[in-house]
Amino acid sequence: MSDDIFRVLKDQPAPAPRVRVEDVLTAGRAKVRARRAGTVAAAAAAVLAIVAAVVIVWSGEGTRRTMPVGPLPTTAPGRTPSSPSPAARKCTAAQLAPAGATRPEVFIQGMDPSGRYIVGELGAQQGRGVVLWTDGVPRILSTNEADEPTAVNSSGVVVGRRTNNKIAVPIKSVNGAFVTLPMPKGAVAATATAINTRGDIVGYAVFEPVSAPGSVPALSTGAAKAVMWPAGAPQTPRLLPGGKRMSQAFAVDDDGTVAGGIDDGEQPYMWHPDGRGEALAQPADRPGGWIMGIRGDWAFGVVDYLKDSVLVPTVGRRMARGLLAYGRWNLATGQVESLERFTPSGLADDGTLVGYQSAIDGPVVWRDGTGRQLPGLPGKPVGGVADRISADGRIVVGRLFEGQTPVIWHC
Amino acid sequence: VSPSWEQDFVEYVRARIPRLHRVAFQLLGDGDRADDVVQNVLATLYRRWSGMQGVDNLDAYVHTMVVHACLADRRAPWARVLLRDTAPDSEARHVDGEIEQRLQVRAALRSLPERQRIVLVLRFLCDLPVSEVARLLNRSEGTVKSRTAYGLEALRKALGAPGPAPSSTGGTR
Numbered sequence: 165m166s167d168d169i170f171r172v173l174k175d176q177p178a179p180a181p182r183v184r185v186e187d188v189l190t191a192g193r194a195k196v197r198a199r200r201a202g203t204v205a206a207a208a209a210a211v212l213a214i215v216a217a218v219v220i221v222w223s224g225e226g227t228r229r230t231m232p233v234g235p236l237p238t239t240a241p242g243r244t245p246s247s248p249s250p251a252a253r254k255c256t257a258a259q260l261a262p263a264g265a266t267r268p269e270v271f272i273q274g275m276d277p278s279g280r281y282i283v284g285e286l287g288a289q290q291g292r293g294v295v296l297w298t299d300g301v302p303r304i305l306s307t308n309e310a311d312e313p314t315a316v317n318s319s320g321v322v323v324g325r326r327t328n329n330k331i332a333v334p335i336k337s338v339n340g341a342f343v344t345l346p347m348p349k350g351a352v353a354a355t356a357t358a359i360n361t362r363g364d365i366v367g368y369a370v371f372e373p374v375s376a377p378g379s380v381p382a383l384s385t386g387a388a389k390a391v392m393w394p395a396g397a398p399q400t401p402r403l404l405p406g407g408k409r410m411s412q413a414f415a416v417d418d419d420g421t422v423a424g425g426i427d428d429g430e431q432p433y434m435w436h437p438d439g440r441g442e443a444l445a446q447p448a449d450r451p452g453g454w455i456m457g458i459r460g461d462w463a464f465g466v467v468d469y470l471k472d473s474v475l476v477p478t479v480g481r482r483m484a485r486g487l488l489a490y491g492r493w494n495l496a497t498g499q500v501e502s503l504e505r506f507t508p509s510g511l512a513d514d515g516t517l518v519g520y521q522s523a524i525d526g527p528v529v530w531r532d533g534t535g536r537q538l539p540g541l542p543g544k545p546v547g548g549v550a551d552r553i554s555a556d557g558r559i560v561v562g563r564l565f566e567g568q569t570p571v572i573w574h575c
Numbered sequence: 576v577s578p579s580w581e582q583d584f585v586e587y588v589r590a591r592i593p594r595l596h597r598v599a600f601q602l603l604g605d606g607d608r609a610d611d612v613v614q615n616v617l618a619t620l621y622r623r624w625s626g627m628q629g630v631d632n633l634d635a636y637v638h639t640m641v642v643h644a645c646l647a648d649r650r651a652p653w654a655r656v657l658l659r660d661t662a663p664d665s666e667a668r669h670v671d672g673e674i675e676q677r678l679q680v681r682a683a684l685r686s687l688p689e690r691q692r693i694v695l696v697l698r699f700l701c702d703l704p705v706s707e708v709a710r711l712l713n714r715s716e717g718t719v720k721s722r723t724a725y726g727l728e729a730l731r732k733a734l735g736a737p738g739p740a741p742s743s744t745g746g747t748r
Contacts, residue, residue: 169730170699172677179606181596183614185589189581191614192621522611525619525647547647565647 191523198524198537255529255560255575257539262570263295263302269568270295272561274315274322275510275552277361277418277459279559282552283316287568296322296337300572306342311335314367315358323356323365334367334393345393348401354391357424358416363395366413366422369403388412390424390435406433406441414465415458425454428482429469432493434458444493445500453491456508459555460495462515464508467491467500492517506530510552510560518550518560527562529553529575538573540564584624588617591634595641601700602645602693604681612644635710642711646693683733691726694719 260282263270269287282297283305292309295302298320305313305322313324322337326344334345334356347354351369359365368388390404390413404411407426411433415423420437423444432444432453444463446453452469468489473482490503492515508519508530517530521537527550528535540546541564548564548571560573592613599609620627620637630636684692697708698719705723709716 169680169727169734170695172680173601173700178597178600179609181592181613182606182610183592183596183617185585185592188588188614188617188621189585191618192584195618195622522615525615525644 194523253558253575255538255573257541257571257573259541260297260561260570260572261300261302263304270563270570271568272551272563272570273313273324275554275559275561276316276318276320277555278318279554279556279561280318281316281320282561282570282572283313283322284570285313294322294324294342296320303340305337305340308342311342314356317359317363318361319363321359321363323359323367325355325367334365336365346399346401348389348391348403351389354401356393357412357414360416360420361418363398364416364420365393365395365398366404366416366424367391367393368412368424369401390422392416392422404435404439404441406435407431412454414454414456415463417458417460421458423455423458423463423465425465429454429466429473432465432467434463434495445498447491447500447502450489450502455493457511458495459511460513462511462513463493463495464490464503464511464517465493467502503530504533506535507549510550512553512557513555514557516553516557518553518562520549527560527564527571527573529557529560538562541569541571544569580624584621587633588620591637592617595637598638598701599641599645602642602696613641616640616644639711642697646689679734683730686733687726687729691722691729694722695726695730698723 260270263284263286270284271287272282272284274283275281280299284295284297286293286295286304292307292311293304294306294311294313296305296316297303305311308326310326310328311324312327313322315324316322320337322342323345324335324342325332326335326342332353332355333347334354335342336345336356336359337343345354345356345365348369350371352371354367354369356365356367358367367390369391371387371389388410390406390411391401392404392413393401404413404422409427411424411426413422413424413435417423422435424433425431426433426443429452431451432446432455434442434444434455436442444455447467450468450471452471452473453466454469455463455465457464466488469482472488475482488507490506490508491500492503492508493500494515503517505523506517506519506521506528508517510518512518515531519528519530520526521528521530521535524535524537525547527538527546527548529538529550530536537546538548538550538560540548544564544566546564547566548562550560550562550573552562553560558575560575561570562573563570595613595616596609599612600606603609603612616637620640627633627636684695687695693712694708697703697711698705703711705716705719709719712719
């Protein structure tokens with residue numbers, strides 16, 4: 165009986181491996197070198213620098229990616245760092261206090277720019293729910309497994325969504341409990357994706373009618389529109405125009421600039437505070453994508469999405485095929501650069517990114533094309549991911565894969 | 576000239592890449608990510624190679640590394656992005672054609688609690704016996720069997736197929 169269910173997957177021809185023994189050797193030797201370098205340099209710096217050589221080797225044959233479009237200034241215009249850059253500072257790791265459960269498993273979903281508030285989603289082993297750390301002290305915000313946080317601001321306000329029967333509604337925390345946000349007129353589902361310091365909330369709403377018999381209006385994006393719940397008028401959600409078919413907002417900066425994408429992943433897009441829309445640059449020959457985060461003159465997100473996705477005719481929208489490619493935008497110059505084998509998830513004022521680098525299976529601070537591995541906790545393998553970084557680059561939060569242990573790094 | 580231990584390593588690895596890749600592909604549902612995971616695991620194996628002489632069952636050990644790396648990969652940021660915030664809709668709605676069927680079964684699999692999903696994938700997509708799955712996950716055979724039963728039930732429910740009524744003990748969450 166189970167064979168019937170799985171047959172369709174088993175019949176799928178497995179793609180031929182593209183792993184070459186030569187690449188394994190190169191990567192293995194690099195790991196040995198990194199380990200030795202780490203041992204020798206540990207006293208001098210806890211931060212283990214993985215030099216660009218590794219990345220260059222990895223982006224050779226067997227990689228789909230091509231190199232970035234044009235150089236970028238090494239620092240944002242007008243900013244002169246007075247202290248060493250965050251990437252160069254020594255960082256120390258500490259486990260975030262577990263939220264009253266025996267297992268610490270948490271997925272970090274947001275940190276405010278000051279680094280004071282951190283929001284995470286409890287793992288399934290703990291029955292799910294939402295935890296908010298304030299100055300390192302955890303508090304359970306919700307034990308409703310339908311609640312998913314997406315962001316927190318410098319006042320400790322958490323936003324996200326609550327999904328019941330596949331229908332999501334936007335939520336925000338008020339005095340330590342979640343309340344739902346009003347949906348735009350005619351919307352069947354919506355989610356909040358980001359909140360800025362003054363409390364502007366953005367996200368997107370779905371207007372798709374229920375068409376197929378028996379189907380439910382999932383939080384799909386076939387007919388999504390980007391939405392803002394302005395801080396001054398939170399009960400009056402405002403649609404952000406843009407795109408031929410659809411738009412989505414995933415980020416909002418403190419000046420009210422909103423960023424996301426339009427037309428089912430075809431074009432990264434930004435809405436200026438005055439409401440004017442702007443299509444953002446795309447790497448040559450690598451169209452498609454959307455913005456995931458924005459901070460001052462910098463933004464990051466997905467690039468090359470048209471190649472990494474396939475239009476499924478009967479479903480009527482694009483579906484990702486596998487690994488996505490990412491880029492960083494300098495909004496001051498309008499340029500975008502591709503990130504090689506690096507998955508960003510957080511951004512500091514000066515354009516420093518944090519995320520995951522597959523070549524070292526580790527949490528990294530990424531700057532000027534180089535990822536520096538963050539240290540692990542004593543007795544745990546360093547494999548993990550850095551999820552968010554404070555505006556000044558001094559606080560990074562993430563998790564180690566072992567036990568999904570939440571970690572805070574002070575740099 | 577590369578040292579002889581390195582030649583041993585190359586010989587060992589070359590013969591096993593296809594099978595390891597197949598396991599990773601079934602767990603991840605994606606060839607590129609399987610490539611990344613297998614390469615990374617084997618690079619780690621390279622670093623540990625000198626200590627591998629004393630390992631009783633090297634194949635089982637490496638197999639375990641790949642499964643664990645796949646589980647970690649599933650939790651990596653892009654896995655969540657793929658499931659949640661991408662433009663695409665992960666709920667395949669029309670059962671029409673092979674691609675859509677696959678997408679639907681994959682979507683149903685993804686909707687299961689991870690502990691059930693992993694057991695189903697290892698048992699039915701990787702064709703591993705209960706005893707091997709139990710060893711890989713460091714759980715008892717009884718646990719693997721019960722997760723299999725709950726998982727199949729949940730999967731049928733997710734696919735809208737007829738199945739036994741949900742038991743009062745429910746799932747694992």
